[in-house]
Amino acid sequence: MGLFSFLTQEIAIDLGTANTIIIHNDKIVVDEPSIVALDKNSGKLIAIGEKARQMHGKTHENISTIRPLRDGVIADFHAAEQMIRGMIKMINSKARLMSPSLRIVICIPSGSTEVEMRAVRDSSEHAGGREVFMIYEPMAAMLGIGIDVEAPEGNMVVDIGGGTTEIAVISLGGIVSNKSIRIAGDDFTADIKEYMRHQHNIKIGEKTAEDIKLKVGSALPDLEDPPPDFIVRGPHQMTALPMEIPVSYQEIAHCLDRSITKVEAAILATLEHTPPELYADIYQKGIWLTGGGSLLRGLERRLEEKTKIPFHISDDPLHAVARGTGIALKNVDMFQFLMR
Numbered sequence: 001m002g003l004f005s006f007l008t009q010e011i012a013i014d015l016g017t018a019n020t021i022i023i024h025n026d027k028i029v030v031d032e033p034s035i036v037a038l039d040k041n042s043g044k045l046i047a048i049g050e051k052a053r054q055m056h057g058k059t060h061e062n063i064s065t066i067r068p069l070r071d072g073v074i075a076d077f078h079a080a081e082q083m084i085r086g087m088i089k090m091i092n093s094k095a096r097l098m099s100p101s102l103r104i105v106i107c108i109p110s111g112s113t114e115v116e117m118r119a120v121r122d123s124s125e126h127a128g129g130r131e132v133f134m135i136y137e138p139m140a141a142m143l144g145i146g147i148d149v150e151a152p153e154g155n156m157v158v159d160i161g162g163g164t165t166e167i168a169v170i171s172l173g174g175i176v177s178n179k180s181i182r183i184a185g186d187d188f189t190a191d192i193k194e195y196m197r198h199q200h201n202i203k204i205g206e207k208t209a210e211d212i213k214l215k216v217g218s219a220l221p222d223l224e225d226p227p228p229d230f231i232v233r234g235p236h237q238m239t240a241l242p243m244e245i246p247v248s249y250q251e252i253a254h255c256l257d258r259s260i261t262k263v264e265a266a267i268l269a270t271l272e273h274t275p276p277e278l279y280a281d282i283y284q285k286g287i288w289l290t291g292g293g294s295l296l297r298g299l300e301r302r303l304e305e306k307t308k309i310p311f312h313i314s315d316d317p318l319h320a321v322a323r324g325t326g327i328a329l330k331n332v333d334m335f336q337f338l339m340r
């Protein structure tokens with residue numbers, strides 16, 4: 001530990017399309033939706049995280065709510081910077097983070113381009129990071145699940161987030177084969193919104209579509225423990241008269257089928273490119289499933305039936321990547337080879 005290391009404050013950030021999590025001193029100190037509300041005229045920040053989410057879809061012309069990330073990468077640089085800065089400030093009040101030197105470990109999708117990585121680095125530096133390290137999400141997920149990433153054996157993770165599904169096989173501290181597809185939880189939500197419009201002529205917003213997903217979302221049409229139908233309320237898209245539609249999980253399983261098939265295809269393609277020795281390890285140990293999307297009812301069983309390999313949902317799947325990023329932060333020197 002260096003003489004002035006007490007001047008360095010350290011944080012780990014899981015900058016997600018749907019949620020951003022910050023870990024400081026081994027604790028989750030920020031866990032907020034990745035959304036900001038800005039004044040359209042001045043560009044000033046009005047709200048951040050959950051407060052901004054409450055405003056989403058309910059704003060007037062002077063306020064815009066923005067989700068700075070799309071498909072796992074920064075889509076709006078200005079909004080992303082404001083969001084990271086604002087969320088770091090949230091810790092300030094809680095943990096007196098007043099350091100002149102902020103060390104940040106932040107995770108990025110494994111399919112990020114150089115330009116996308118630069119955007120994350122620049123945003124983190126503009127938000128106060130003096131030293132910024134980046135780690136690939138599947139590697140962080142493995143660390144968070146508690147897997148020895150340096151072991152000479154194959155481990156496979158499927159991380160279904162909001163914007164991306166990250167699939168990777170890891171052995172000896174490196175990614176052996178991987179696939180990052182831009183189909184994940186947000187696409188499931190968009191499928192539901194479109195289905196309701198098409199099938200039931202009812203207009204619903206993103207928040208209602210996500211509610212439907214949480215209440216009756218399913219990857220299979222024959223669940224062992226089925227949820228009751230969910231009543232959706234909204235205007236008829238032609239007449240604007242109020243409608244009430246009961247939605248069943250079978251309907252939603254049917255509507256999500258196409259997107260889930262794409263996730264299955266990506267998993268099979270990754271397995272196809274996995275060397276046989278590592279494949280044998282994975283077949284024996286199973287595949288880890290994490291990220292918020294892994295909580296979709298029946299998904300684990302559907303993937304098991306498709307691949308004939310067991311799947312295990314990680315503990316607390318919404319926080320596995322953040323926890324792993326926190327572990328990387330605590331061991332920056334040891335895990336240098338995992339960082340970018």
Ligand SMILES: Nc1ncnc2c1ncn2[C@@H]1O[C@H](COP(=O)(O)OP(=O)(O)OP(=O)(O)O)[C@@H](O)[C@H]1O
Pocket residue numbers: 015016017018019020071072073160161162163164165184185186210213214217290291292293294295296297317318
């Ligand atoms: N119980 C649930 N059932 C189905 N989906 C869920 C459930 N809980 C959360 N989700 C979905 O999980 C997604 C968010 O997951 P997560 O926080 O892991 O993503 P993220 O890290 O923000 O995204 P990304 O890694 O793609 O940038 C959202 O689409 C959310 O709707």
